[in-house]
Amino acid sequence: MxxxxxxxxxxxxxxxxxxxxxxxxxxxxxxxxxxxxxxxxxxxxxxxxxxxxxxxxxxxxxxxxxxxxxxxxxxxxxxxxxxxxxxxxxxxxxxxxxxxxxxxxxxxxxxxxxxxxxxxxxxxxxxxxxxxxxxxxxxxxxxxxxxxxxxxxxxxxxxxxxxxxxxxxxxxxxxxxxxxxxxxxxxxxxxxxxxxxxxxxxxxxxxxxxxxxxxxxxxxxxxxxxxxxxxxxxxxxxxxxxxxxxxxxxxxxxxxxxxxxxxxxxxxxxxxxxxxxxxxxxxxxxxxxxxxxxxxxxxxxxxxxxxxxxxxxxxxxxxxxTAFGHPVRGRTVTQHRLEELVFGLPDADEVLFWRARAEPDVLRVQIEAAPDRRRGAADRLTRAVGAELGVPVRVEALPPGSIVPSDVLGAMPDVVKPRSLFGPDEDWSKALLYQ
Missing domain, CATH: 3.40.50.12780 (ANL, N-terminal domain)
Structure with missing residues (x-):
């Protein structure tokens, strides 16, 4: 070319x-x-x-x-x-x-x-x-x-x-x-x-x-x-x-x-x-x-x-x-529509992470929220889902670290090159593996 x-x-x-x-x-x-x-x-x-x-x-x-x-x-x-x-x-x-x-x-x-x-x-x-x-x-x-x-x-x-x-x-x-x-x-x-x-x-x-x-x-x-x-x-x-x-x-x-x-x-x-x-x-x-x-x-x-x-x-x-979803009480719930509602919550709620399970009779949603905003965030999202999606919903607001573990965010693991020789008190089951 x-x-x-x-x-x-x-x-x-x-x-x-x-x-x-x-x-x-x-x-x-x-x-x-x-x-x-x-x-x-x-x-x-x-x-x-x-x-x-x-x-x-x-x-x-x-x-x-x-x-x-x-x-x-x-x-x-x-x-x-x-x-x-x-x-x-x-x-x-x-x-x-x-x-x-x-x-x-x-x-x-x-x-x-x-x-x-x-x-x-x-x-x-x-x-x-x-x-x-x-x-x-x-x-x-x-x-x-x-x-x-x-x-x-x-x-x-x-x-x-x-x-x-x-x-x-x-x-x-x-x-x-x-x-x-x-x-x-x-x-x-x-x-x-x-x-x-x-x-x-x-x-x-x-x-x-x-x-x-x-x-x-x-x-x-x-x-x-x-x-x-x-x-x-x-x-x-x-x-x-x-x-x-x-x-x-x-x-x-x-x-x-x-x-x-x-x-x-x-x-x-x-x-x-x-x-x-x-x-x-x-x-x-x-x-x-x-x-x-x-x-x-x-x-x-x-x-x-x-x-x-x-x-x-x-x-x-x-x-x-996002064009695909799961039924709840005869209505289709998509990630796209639900995500719009989750991130429509006030920034002060500090909701960054969420997950949901669409069951036949209820939509279960979990969010991580700031400790002093959990109840309010759950109430606000419950009302928004009910008004916009028209399905029964149960929202649970969890402490930070519940959905994305804290060690995922803050851990600094050592990267050890693989080895084969170990001392008498070391775990040799990790031979040849990166740690």
Whole structure:
């Protein structure tokens, strides 16, 4: 791939952008035909090359990727690969994903499209896995592309417990972070346990980049107020890299200059450019493992309506698993709706952590709340759930440390290298294990 990648501002409307997809689409389909999987699926000497021919193809599913493990989707000589990854899915089967060095240029540039900017003066703490998943490596590459300093904090590893993250955030004057939204709440509790005020004792922190789980408006606003920093959302996957980023107006935009997007309605089997349904992706600049009509199975809402940011890109609302719920007395309770109510409680209640169980006849909710606010917080949430969801509810307000144990926030375990020789009074059952 030698041609320049598209840049924001090179098109003046969504229609103009969509027209520009035709050339890279034809090339992507020819690349895909090199892989064993798509060569068999296309089942002809001439691969499809147009949108019309694309529309006749069956979607690529997650199970297709699993069945093609490990290299059934490889479209380049193996010597050209730069990295190999696997998704964090829970199906029990690996979902492979791989990229060339040129593919990585595209990956890093997409992630670096943060409207707050990533600059050489920034220090970015990466708190997602440096493992088979793409996420940690992607943020690291994007930060280095922009000249920033990277703090590779990994995710809940022995080497980087929450307490060490808090120390790094404070002492290294971290300006940007990348994590799941839940991590930001864990850090806030950990900072308070260490004697810090997250809103005032981390003045260098200017933005929290978050992704990896659905984020409600109420939780987003709570995180921003708690840390006195902007919250910037990102959407993507290990199979695709970054798919959408947030504009200055606070809306998520699909990177439609780098991928072709469709919306699939599983109820009707119809595909469309806009509307609600499952997001389907055709990559446009990925050579190692082109994906053609890949169904992410994430529930989304896509719109081509104008956005004042001027990016001229489709907007997307990612619902993910929030579209699914559990019945209580004939009504469906979703995490999305319940989370809005939990984080709608006053900040003074200090509710950061909660859990709920939807039983056939009652919704049971537990929250951690400030000691002198527990009864009031439980009463307020009980009324809100009854009014908004219309289901019987029992709310129990617990002391801090009941849902997220205190040792998760404050422990600083030693990381000991494995050994085989022990003294007479030592526990040799831990031989060869990290402790």
């Amino acid at each position: 030698t041609e320049p990648l598209p840049r924001l501002g090179e098109w003046n409307s969504i229609d103009e952008l969509l027209e520009s997809q035709d050339k890279p689409l034809a090339r992507t389909l020819s690349w895909a035909a090199r892989s064993p999987f798509y060569a068999a699926r296309f089942a002809s000497a001439v691969p499809p090359a147009t949108r019309e021919e694309l529309a006749a193809l069956a979607p690529t599913t997650k199970q297709d990727l699993r069945d093609a493990y490990p290299f059934g989707l490889l479209a380049v000589p193996k010597e050209k690969l730069a990295t190999y990854h696997e998704s964090s899915g829970t199906a029990g089967q690996p979902t492979p994903s791989y990229y060339t060095e040129e593919d990585w240029t595209d990956l890093a540039e997409r992630f670096a499209r943060k409207h707050v900017g990533i600059t050489p003066s920034d220090t970015l703490l990466v708190r997602t896995p440096y493992a088979l998943l793409l996420t940690g490596h992607l943020a690291h590459a994007a930060a280095r592309l922009r000249g920033a300093t990277v703090v590779p904090a990994d995710n809940r590893s022995l080497a980087t417990p929450c307490s060490r993250v808090i120390r790094a955030l404070h002492d290294l004057k971290v300006t940007l972070t990348w994590s799941m939204p839940t991590e930001c709440l864990l850090w806030a509790a950990g900072a308070r346990a260490a004697g810090y005020d997250p809103g005032t004792d981390f003045p260098a922190l200017r933005a929290l980049f978050v992704g990896g789980e659905p984020l409600t408006r109420a939780r987003r606003e709570r995180i921003a107020r708690t840390w006195n920093a902007r919250v910037v959302e990102e959407y993507g996957s290990t199979e695709t890299g970054s798919l959408a980023g947030e504009c200055p107006q606070g809306r998520l935009h699909l990177w439609a200059d780098r991928a072709l997007f469709e919306v699939f309605d599983p109820a009707t089997g119809a595909f469309s450019a806009e509307g609600a349904g499952q997001l389907v992706v055709t990559t446009l600049y990925r050579e190692a493992m082109p994906l053609v009509r890949y169904n992410l199975e994430d529930t989304v809402e896509v719109s081509h309506r104008h956005c004042p940011c001027g990016w001229h890109l489709p907007t997307v609302r990612v619902l993910g698993r």
